[in-house]
Amino acid sequence: MLGAEEYFDLKEFTHKNVFQGTEFVWEAIGNLKKYIENTISPNLSWLSGVAINDTVVVADRSEIEAPCNITRGKISKGGLAVVSNGQEVKGASVIDAGAFIYDDHIYIGRGSLIESGALIKGPTIIGDNVEIRQGAYIRGNCIIGDNCVIGHATEIKNSIMLNGSKAAHFAYVGDSILGNNVNLGAGTRLANIYLKNIKIIVTTKEKKYWTDLDKLGAILGDGTQTGCNCVCNPGTLVGKSSLIYPGVTVAANTYPKRSKIGLNVTNLFEVR
Numbered sequence: 001m002l003g004a005e006e007y008f009d010l011k012e013f014t015h016k017n018v019f020q021g022t023e024f025v026w027e028a029i030g031n032l033k034k035y036i037e038n039t040i041s042p043n044l045s046w047l048s049g050v051a052i053n054d055t056v057v058v059a060d061r062s063e064i065e066a067p068c069n070i071t072r073g074k075i076s077k078g079g080l081a082v083v084s085n086g087q088e089v090k091g092a093s094v095i096d097a098g099a100f101i102y103d104d105h106i107y108i109g110r111g112s113l114i115e116s117g118a119l120i121k122g123p124t125i126i127g128d129n130v131e132i133r134q135g136a137y138i139r140g141n142c143i144i145g146d147n148c149v150i151g152h153a154t155e156i157k158n159s160i161m162l163n164g165s166k167a168a169h170f171a172y173v174g175d176s177i178l179g180n181n182v183n184l185g186a187g188t189r190l191a192n193i194y195l196k197n198i199k200i201i202v203t204t205k206e207k208k209y210w211t212d213l214d215k216l217g218a219i220l221g222d223g224t225q226t227g228c229n230c231v232c233n234p235g236t237l238v239g240k241s242s243l244i245y246p247g248v249t250v251a252a253n254t255y256p257k258r259s260k261i262g263l264n265v266t267n268l269f270e271v272r
Contacts, residue, residue: 002202002209002254004028007221007240008179013162014127015039015143025219025237026202026211029175032158033141036123037105044095045104052099057082058108059092070094075113075131076147076164091128109146127163145180159217176217179224185246187229190236192217200235204254211235218250221257230262 004025010016018035019028043061057064059082066084072094073079082092091110095101098116105122112130114120120132121140128146132138136150139157144150148161151168158175161167165178169186176190192215194200200216202209218232221239227246232238236250239257244250248262255261 002026002204002237007177007219007237008162009222010162013145013180015125015145015160018143018160024202024209024211025177026213026216028160028177029158029216030213032143032160033123036125036141036143040105040107040123040125042104042107042122044101044106044108047095047101048104048106049102052095052097052101055097056095057084057089057092058095059089064089064092068092072113075111076129076149076166078111078129080111080113080129105140133168158215162222174217175213175215177219179220179222179240181223182220183225185226185228185230188226189231190217191231191234194234201252202235202237202254203252227262 002024004019007025018031022028057068064084069083071081082089093108093112095114096116099114100119102121106120106124108126109128111128112126114132115134117134118132118136120138124138124140124142126144130144131149133151135152137155141158142156143160145161145163147164149166149168154167154171156173159173160177162180164181167173167184171184172189174190174192200211200213202211216235218236223241224238226244229246230244230248232250233252235252237254239255239259241257242259245262250261
């Protein structure tokens, strides 16, 4: 009932093994640090801890030093193109001047972009065709799947983003899991700690589960969307293809797939 398969289709997710051996979906959060440390193959080590003064192009685990012509289309759709010496460099990733790679435990996939002003701490695995925008803050122990977006003033730590998920504007994602193609509206906050110093509890209609986690944010199933400025309380689990309406504070609970949370808020789609 509360396993990963209830919330995510893991067939196309490279790091599905982070869920291996789990009975409850939130147990992957506890596995995250050890899994990354055992899996990561860092490829930005020479950039760690130094100011990046010029845009860097990375391909095949090394820097391209020749002048490059960079075309920035829609990154999450594979729109980053790099040409060097008249030849397209397949799979090249770009780190803009002014980005900061904090340490040497970071991997970046193919066709990804890290914009100026982003700060990334390890251990972190970044997939293919990922766009990390200006002012994003990745605090470590993160797996970012393919075709994801982490936007301006978004902070993420100890979390998993499955393929195609987006936290594009002013979001906080702490100790959480975003399923495939989840979209967080601007200002979404996934709170991860109680005001009182106790372990996080997951509540269902039948019983309460003591997670043994000091911090647990939200589990948002595949295709779920949040409206602007919503807040999920710690230990919130939301099923696939659900909608959380703008400005809603979501009570900690388990919500089935296709839930509509916050229907007291005017729904323009239903009005029409």
